[in-house]
Amino acid sequence: MRKVYMDNGATTQVDEQVLEAMLPFYRELFGNPSSLHSFGREVKKALEEAREKAALAINARPEEIYFTSGGTEADNLAVQGVARALKKKGNHIITSAVEHHAVLDVCKAMEEEGFKVTFLPVDEYGMVSPEAFREAVTEETILASIMLANNEVGTLQPIEEISAITREKGIVLHTDAVQAIGNIPVDVGQLGVDLLSLAAHKFNGPKGVGALYVRRGTQVNKVTYGGGQEKKVRPGTENIPGIVGLGKAIELATADVPGKAAHLTFLRDKLIQGLMKIGDVKLNGHPEKRLPGNANLSFAFVEGESLLLSLDMKGVAASSGSACTSGSLEPSHVLLAMGMPHETAHGSLRFSLGKYNTEEDVDYVLEVLPEIVERLRSMSPVARRGKQG
Amino acid sequence: MYSEKVMDHFKNPRNVGEVKDYHGKGEMGSTRCGDTMVLTIKVGEGEVIEDVKFQTFGCAAAIASSSMMTEMVLGKTIQEALAMTNNHVAEALGGLPAPKMHCSNLAADALHKAIEDYLKRKEAAAS
Numbered sequence: 001m002r003k004v005y006m007d008n009g010a011t012t013q014v015d016e017q018v019l020e021a022m023l024p025f026y027r028e029l030f031g032n033p034s035s036l037h038s039f040g041r042e043v044k045k046a047l048e049e050a051r052e053k054a055a056l057a058i059n060a061r062p063e064e065i066y067f068t069s070g071g072t073e074a075d076n077l078a079v080q081g082v083a084r085a086l087k088k089k090g091n092h093i094i095t096s097a098v099e100h101h102a103v104l105d106v107c108k109a110m111e112e113e114g115f116k117v118t119f120l121p122v123d124e125y126g127m128v129s130p131e132a133f134r135e136a137v138t139e140e141t142i143l144a145s146i147m148l149a150n151n152e153v154g155t156l157q158p159i160e161e162i163s164a165i166t167r168e169k170g171i172v173l174h175t176d177a178v179q180a181i182g183n184i185p186v187d188v189g190q191l192g193v194d195l196l197s198l199a200a201h202k203f204n205g206p207k208g209v210g211a212l213y214v215r216r217g218t219q220v221n222k223v224t225y226g227g228g229q230e231k232k233v234r235p236g237t238e239n240i241p242g243i244v245g246l247g248k249a250i251e252l253a254t255a256d257v258p259g260k261a262a263h264l265t266f267l268r269d270k271l272i273q274g275l276m277k278i279g280d281v282k283l284n285g286h287p288e289k290r291l292p293g294n295a296n297l298s299f300a301f302v303e304g305e306s307l308l309l310s311l312d313m314k315g316v317a318a319s320s321g322s323a324c325t326s327g328s329l330e331p332s333h334v335l336l337a338m339g340m341p342h343e344t345a346h347g348s349l350r351f352s353l354g355k356y357n358t359e360e361d362v363d364y365v366l367e368v369l370p371e372i373v374e375r376l377r378s379m380s381p382v383a384r385r386g387k388q389g
Numbered sequence: 390m391y392s393e394k395v396m397d398h399f400k401n402p403r404n405v406g407e408v409k410d411y412h413g414k415g416e417m418g419s420t421r422c423g424d425t426m427v428l429t430i431k432v433g434e435g436e437v438i439e440d441v442k443f444q445t446f447g448c449a450a451a452i453a454s455s456s457m458m459t460e461m462v463l464g465k466t467i468q469e470a471l472a473m474t475n476n477h478v479a480e481a482l483g484g485l486p487a488p489k490m491h492c493s494n495l496a497a498d499a500l501h502k503a504i505e506d507y508l509k510r511k512e513a514a515a516s
Binding site (some may be wrong): 187302303304305306309313322331342343346378379380381382 | 424
């Protein structure tokens with residue numbers, strides 16, 4: 001059976017060149033970079049080279065890159081670290097209703113520490129309004145965390161407009177760029193952000209490693225206590241193979257962003273146009289301002305988990321914002337924040353394309369999915385009523 | 390995550406559709422997750438369920454529970470069918486993951502509603 005992986009928003013396949021770069025650090029180059037001897041020195045060199053690569057990829061300085069265990073830890077460090085460092089200045093944080101849980105749930109935890117948090121609503125496309133952001137700012141606002149690209153619906157947030165406000169008001173701005181790296185240009189200078197999170201496994205690097213960019217001069221309190229690694233901000237012996245992998249992966253992923261984006265956009269649009277022909281299908285997220293590889297669609301009268309399992313039986317991997325796949329009985333908070341009714345959110349399906357996807361993959365999905373939708377609709381009492389009404 | 394039985398009933402659901410000239414109809418919606426099921430039955434001599442069909446909007450657990458339930462009640466008397474619970478359906482499926490247990494509620498509840506509907510119609514016809 002043909003296998004088609006279209007869940008690159010969940011994770012990506014490690015690039016062969018990345019794996020090759022990592023392997024020596026699991027074998028002969030096993031030293032601890034904090035050691036003074038030759039074993040330590042040679043890996044210390046690799047660590048700093050990876051830092052330079054990560055910095056170069058986002059137009060930062062190497063000393064502004066702090067390696068973490070992934071996107072979630074980077075988000076935690078950013079929000080908790082900055083909020084606590086600036087506690088004396090104010091107690092208000094602004095974020096959005098569609099953030100990843102790694103930001104949303106940290107913000108909720110900060111409320112318990114006495115911070116006040118504004119969760120900005122979004123429009124039907126999942127976009128935050130810069131005007132609403134400006135209105136939310138108070139004398140007490142110290143930190144804002146707004147994602148660059150949404151993981152579920154792919155909507156790109158107007159970060160440059162928001163950073164114009166945070167700079168004017170002296171607010172620290174963090175962005176979760178986990179889904180953005182390698183898919184759209186990411187330049188911390190142009191974006192005007194003070195902190196930025198990224199995760200290697202979203203751009204064909206290994207799992208368990210990420211980084212937080214912290215603009216020089218931005219105060220961040222440590223969240224973990226320990227040794228002197230990562231300038232004491234993130235202690236713990238460095239995950240050298242992972243960090244080397246991140247360095248190689250980000251170098252490859254950002255070598256030709258326009259080229260990759262063009263490839264993904266072509267596939268995405270073909271997929272969307274083909275699936276819209278099924279009928280009673282709606283595109284979720286912004287029609288243009290979206291990640292080049294993200295196609296999130298709602299199929300009326302059918303349920304997402306049934307779609308996913310049926311696709312899986314045909315060898316196709318995708319994901320869904322349906323309650324039935326969340327384990328919580330609640331559909332995706334992102335889709336609900338966009339004002340989507342529960343039943344539409346239930347029938348949502350996300351295809352996230354990656355660099356290894358081909359036009360044949362798209363054609364295969366377009367061949368198998370219409371039959372699946374028809375089969376499930378034929379079983380659905382809601383569909384019958386929908387047609388009558 | 391799902392047992393082989395669940396996947397079998399999801400892939401090849403039994404008794405899908407609507408019974409022609411049905412004697413009872415039960416509709417059940419879960420307010421918690423949005424799943425909906427419509428069940429129709431035909432009751433023959435000796436109050437035996439001689440035909441049953443379902444339509445379900447929902448996840449694999451909801452579809453499999455519906456399908457399994459129709460298989461279980463076919464040929465049973467309405468008294469036997471009324472004694473059937475969601476746990477019986479879940480057990481027959483080889484168990485359901487904990488967050489999916491409510492999906493089997495749908496099937497047993499829709500069945501009981503269809504029987505109530507049948508009894509009401511019968512009473513109305515008699516009076």
